[in-house]
Structure formats: structure tokens, C-alpha cells
Amino acid sequence: MANQIPEEALAAIEDAVRRHPNGVSAPEILRALSAPIPSRTLQYRLKHLVTLHRLVMDGEGRWAKYRMPDSAIDAATRNDTNEPVMPLSEAGTAIRDYVRQALRARKPVGYDRKFLDRYRPNGVEAARAPLPPGRFGQLQSVSAAQLSLTPVGSSSSASRRSEGRREAMRASHRS
Numbered sequence: 001m002a003n004q005i006p007e008e009a010l011a012a013i014e015d016a017v018r019r020h021p022n023g024v025s026a027p028e029i030l031r032a033l034s035a036p037i038p039s040r041t042l043q044y045r046l047k048h049l050v051t052l053h054r055l056v057m058d059g060e061g062r063w064a065k066y067r068m069p070d071s072a073i074d075a076a077t078r079n080d081t082n083e084p085v086m087p088l089s090e091a092g093t094a095i096r097d098y099v100r101q102a103l104r105a106r107k108p109v110g111y112d113r114k115f116l117d118r119y120r121p122n123g124v125e126a127a128r129a130p131l132p133p134g135r136f137g138q139l140q141s142v143s144a145a146q147l148s149l150t151p152v153g154s155s156s157s158a159s160r161r162s163e164g165r166r167e168a169m170r171a172s173h174r175s
Contacts, residue, residue, distance in 0.1 A: 005045055009037075013045055014054060014068070023058055023065030070102035140166065 016032035017024055024032075030042055046066060049055040058065045088096060098106065143166065 005048060010045060010049060010054070013042070013049060017055060017066050018068055021067065023067040025063075025065055029066065070104065140170075 012033055012035070013029060016029045019032070020028070026039065026042055026046060029046070030037070030039060033042075046055065046057070050057045050066075053069060055066050056069050058067065
């Protein structure tokens, strides 16, 4: 009958691997463990953890790197207590949760080649195209309100440049 591997020993190896999200080699894991073990024992335990899908092995032989599976990283991220507490809207929460999913769990998306071909950096057409009717005026009024709150001593030339840009945008939307 084979000897059972103590769960504490496996957890210590997982903790050492968890500290290296991009993967870590067996010699690096050995150095990270608090209690020294023979390298052959570590190899056996790493193989056991990979078989149980508690670790993922990338590469082979001496070039093998071990990392946590994506699902384990996601769970650790969700349970991270060091994350700053910031109120999020429902949409923000949904986006955060979606981005935290494992890559394999996310829906792949493509892109519209025609949109990319039409795009011109800093072009008026690119700025105007995605705005629904009436939205430009709303954004313009918000911008004007924020300019009135400009702190004393701020550059007047920056203010003139902003006014010039706004005037150019108004002219392009009238045509």
C-alpha cells in the first residue's frame, strides 16, 4: 500500500506555486518551502498534484514550470481581502465578474474589419460616428460646465485650445 501524502505538505507546495502566477520551476519551489524535502520527493508530490488537477505543468523535464489552474486563480482573486472596497454599479459588477473568469470560460469576440479600416486617429468622423442623436449636445454641455469649474491659475492657453476644439466640433456637426 502506498504512503499517503500529508495534506499540509501538498498545501505548502500549492502556496509556493500560488506566489508565482506565471509559473515556477521545481528548484524554485524547493527553495520556497519552509521545510526542506528531497527533490525526488518534491517531484513525486508535484506529479500527484498535477494528476489531481490542483496544479498545471507547462513544459517537460527540467524546463517544466508549475502553476495554479485558472479556476484556482479566479477563486483566490474573488476571495482577496486586500482588494479596495469601491462601490460599483450593477454593470460595473457584471463587467468585473466577467473579466475575472478564466479565459476558457469567456466568450471569444471578433472585430469589425470595416470599422477598423474607417478609423482615423483624432479624426472628426471617428469621434462623431458612434454618437447617437442628441448625445453630442449633452456631452458638450457637460464639458462647458466642467470648464467653468477650472481651478484658478490654470493655463488660459489650454482653455483657448479647448474652446477652439469645441468650435471645430460644432462646425463639423452642423454640416
